[in-house]
Amino acid sequence: MNYDKEPTVFIVEDNEDAREALCFLFDSVRLKTETYPSGDEFLKHYEPERLGCLIVDVRMPGISGLELHKELIAQNALIPIIIITAHADVPMAVRAMKAGAFDFLDKPVNDELLLERVRQAIEYDKQRRQEECKRQQLLERLEQLTPREYEVMKKMLQGNSTKVIAYDLNISHKTVETHRGQIMRKMQAKNVAELVRIGMGCERTIKFLYRE
Incomplete structure (x- = not known):
């Protein structure tokens, strides 16, 4: 996957004037935007591999901002979400943050x-995707081992x-040496110290992927 594409600020807001105001704000700093009048419309078009962040209003016709967040989590779409609302209360904010919202x-x-906060969310998404790519590469190396x-x-x-x-x-000692050579080649390690570093990454990868 290519994670170097231009990031997009996805805006889900039912109020047209508010959508236009947000677009103008992000256009002024040359951030690409896409707008949607509802959460349902966003879900129809969203592609999880796209880099960026999501700004969503809480109260909208149809699916609410919080429900949209839950649906994205259920789909394992990890885009950072900034929830905005004119009707905030502490319990709502707590629920959103506990569910993994980037900000409220x-x-x-x-x-x-x-x-x-949008710039920070985009940077967070970049780093998350890079780590995900590294984890996948490590897993592929591990899968080559007998x-x-x-x-x-x-x-x-x-x-x-x-x-x-x-x-x-x-x-036998010779068999171990043969295995060592194969391990170093498959894990793409130049020496034991590098293998240790890669191995630490593998351990984190396994724990992340299988929640061990």
Whole structure:
């Protein structure tokens, strides 16, 4: 996937004047925008691989902003969401933030504050996607290992010598060396220190993907 495309600020707001005002604000700082009059309309057109952030009003005809947020989470669409409303209350804000909203802002929103939070949300989305790409690359490398190579790599990462690994796994010293060579090649590591660094990333990847 290409995550270097121009980011988009997606605006979901049923009030046409408010949509136009937000578009004007983001156009003034050369941020690309797309607007939708309802959450349902946004869901019809949204593509999760697109970089950016979402600004959504809470109260709209049809699906509300909070319901749209829940639906995106259910679809595993992790775009950062800034919720804005003229009818805020503390419990609503708490629910939104606990559900993973990037921010919750009261109307009328200060332009400079909104621009700052949108830039931060876009940067967050970039970093998240880059990390996701790295995790996928690491997982692909791991999947190339045979079960035995995976066992050997775990013991290497624990600091065990070739002799100890051979003894623990009841295989020859030469077999361990062969596995080591295959592991270094498949994991694209130049030396053991680099393998350790990659291995730490693999551990985080496995925990993230399988929630271990």
